[in-house]
Amino acid sequence: MTSSPGETDSERTFTTALNALFEARAGSGEELTNARVADAINAQVGKKVISDETLRRLRKPGAPQPAWDKIQAMADFFEVPTDYFKNGSVAARGIDQELAVLREKREEQARREAQEDQEIMALARSARGLDASGRKLVQTFIRGLRRSRNA
Incomplete structure (x- = not known):
């Protein structure tokens, strides 16, 4: 499986891999901006290794492959092996499969919540x-119903 639906290994790039990790983290309710991620990575490493501007460029199509220290820092932050960023690697395929399952679960949860809202x-x-x-009376009935379901 790949980072994006319908994408093949030959189409998978560093950019699509990085964006898939951002999407997975953002879907967990965490508000991710390039600046927050850069700050968190730099704090985790203990020195400035990446800027929000660098992340912005890396997330756009056609971005060049970053230096090894940046790859290592991003992999550590997103808790993936550095091989995740290698096109066609076993690690990339496995993690992309996990991300696809996570994405499907989140979409199903969003559908259930939308139905509940309706x-x-x-x-x-x-x-x-x-x-x-x-x-x-309706409020009293609902409170009683909740209590009986929680008992």
Whole structure:
């Protein structure tokens, strides 16, 4: 499996590999910017090895392969082997497969949450016509239902 749907090993680049790692981290709820990642990498290494501008360039198509110290620092930050950045490596294929599974799980979770949101909105719309005492009864019923489900 590859970094992007429909992408072959010959199309996989350092840029697509790096962007797949950013996407995986961002999907976990972590807000990732190039500046935050550069700061975190530099703090982890204990010296400045990469800038947000360098990360920005590396994430754009056609970026040149970075120096080894930058590859090592990014691999350490994203907790992947340096081989992940090598096109066609066993590590790259395995991690890309894991990232694809993670992406599918997140998409399924997002679909479930969207469905739940729609259901909640439908409940709210149906309560709109109730007077204050009717809405209070609905709230009391919901609290009781939650308690019985959590017991």
